[in-house]
Amino acid sequence: MPASVTVARAALTRLMEPSDLAGLALIRVVGPERAVCIAKGEERAGTETEHKVATLLEEAGALRSWLGLESSISRWAPRINDLAPERDLAVIRRLGGGLLIPEDDDWPVALSDLGLAEPIALWCRSRCRVLPGLNRCVAVVGSRDNTSYGASVTGQISQGLAQRGITVVSGGAYGIDAHAHSGALAGGNTGNLPTIAVMAGGVDRYYPAGNEELLRTIAQEGSMIAEVPPGTNPTRYRFLQRNRLIAALCSVTVVVEARWRSGALNTAHHADSLSRQVAAVPGSVFSANSAGCHRLLREGSAVCVTDAAEVAELAGVSGDHLASEPAGPAATHDGLNVEDLLLMDALPARQGSPPEKLSSVAGLGIASVLAGLGRLELMGLAERIDGNWRLRRGTK
């Protein structure tokens, strides 16, 4: 890979906001290096390029506001003077990270499902360069103001996922996000990255400040990634765009706690529109922090999950992830046919009854009663005392 492509993409991530579809279309048509030249005004796009860009945008159903290369160039113009891609690349290297670009073999193929909105590049601080594949990643997201219930469930699910070798992806925010990352880190290192924080601002920033220690640990043991360059502030728009990356990287997005309106639902909707699995954790109907989860369940947009095994099963990595049924106590009458069930219901617990009496009580012919008593005796459910029959002691 020529370094110039990396430098060009580094520059473009500073020039263009995430999901700047006109910019992304231009990059597709002329490549990253010429896209920089055109954005800088060093080269004219030409009618053929303009036509191709317009076609791509139309196919992507892009907003009118992104259309027109002319107006896009004037949108990028105010940032041209700030471009210093070599400096940005030096910064990320100093942090022990690097820039991952679509031309790399390690580029996560899952991101191509974003179509034209596939990011220009990813700024990474990571324990290892290769991010896990789609079905090895699960997003665990939720509101910033979690309850203690939400914290417990998030911790258990994330720890359980990490223990199964599944990477927990979240947004590095307070609340559920933070519990998701710490739970995964507590799950230990199984060879894979335990957790990935997808940031809305630059990966050199520890935002929010209260999560600095956690984010430092994630950068060392897991991975911190962003599509915006170092030094970039998170904004509302970038938070919303960041959510699409979380959704795209993961085969399953689990919403643990979310209010009726919550950024976590935005991630869920992204996941849904990418045909990724969405899951929601239920909670008390009296908790406003579960209202968004219940909304997803009620609308049929999410599957109900209650533990890590169920989430892993949705991710569907392999058979050993299948959630096991709780081993409920088998009732003694399981598997009985209707007649034997009627007969068992008719058997007294203490004083035995003769078959004729049982025949009347159970509403069964005498032949059925005699045959059924034999079967129940064999199963250890009935016993005979002096020609009368009763439930065997200890049978319920």
Add this chain to the structure above:
Amino acid sequence: MPASVTVARAALTRLMEPSDLAGLALIRVVGPERAVCIAKGEERAGTETEHKVATLLEEAGALRSWLGLESSISRWAPRINDLAPERDLAVIRRLGGGLLIPEDDDWPVALSDLGLAEPIALWCRSRCRVLPGLNRCVAVVGSRDNTSYGASVTGQISQGLAQRGITVVSGGAYGIDAHAHSGALAGGNTGNLPTIAVMAGGVDRYYPAGNEELLRTIAQEGSMIAEVPPGTNPTRYRFLQRNRLIAALCSVTVVVEARWRSGALNTAHHADSLSRQVAAVPGSVFSANSAGCHRLLREGSAVCVTDAAEVAELAGVSGDHLASEPAGPAATHDGLNVEDLLLMDALPARQGSPPEKLSSVAGLGIASVLAGLGRLELMGLAERIDGNWRLRRGTK
């Protein structure tokens, strides 16, 4: 309606267990009066009748154990001597009730969805003879060992349903059932029956004993019904069959709390197989009493409901039942287009910025910035101070 049909059906409810398909097929083919005669051996069925009964049973996919009129007659034989339908009818009249039969105009049409398993008759103790129609009835069911959470939700949902003129149907048992009935009674009398208890034993019995006072109130203010005659004990088989009646009478079955294995799930499965709506109330993932509800949600067999309004909406009686969205606080940035959102993110809260600075921070052309500032000012979101722009005070 000739009284003899009522007497015959009264007798048949004592002779045959609920869902005795061979008996029910015989009644369909020859009518209730001749069915009694054939069961008593006073008349022979004849090959044509036997053939028609066998055909009905085959169409219904009946169990092999029910097949064959011959063996069925020997099954009924032990109970012939106990028949005293006039006495049973006198008992129910003394209790202020009566026998409802399919030949009556008031017979609940919803029960015909049970096909061959439609009950022979219903023994009723009721404030009014007419039971509400399918979409005026909602089943609220659950486990006997409820939590205090389950009790609260059940009470609120049932009271809310009764207040909307919807009848709450349940099984009269301890736990969720009892809270469902009391909640509905507390919801008050809106002209309709507030609640119906469908019993597994006779309606003259107060079973379980601890619910005697509640059941007495239900018989007065609501309705107590059973397909078995007075004096009949509830058995496991009759509990399971009773569940199919609850499911068939209601357009929606709500499971509030249920363990992984629970009788309430049996009712839900009946409802599902009758194409009735099944709903489940979510709860803590750490509560074993919610595991059955979460199972239904996870398997996609139930819709998630959290309050009476959502249940009423499922019952779909009319527009005034539509659940209203929680009136979450609308965010100030709702409805902004992408460019105005980027611009608003770029506006400082205190010291104003000039449009050129905003253009660079937001990544927008200067023309877009000036137009956007005008729109935001009109919406009361931005303000100008000495040619510089900032967020209007109080905007978040």
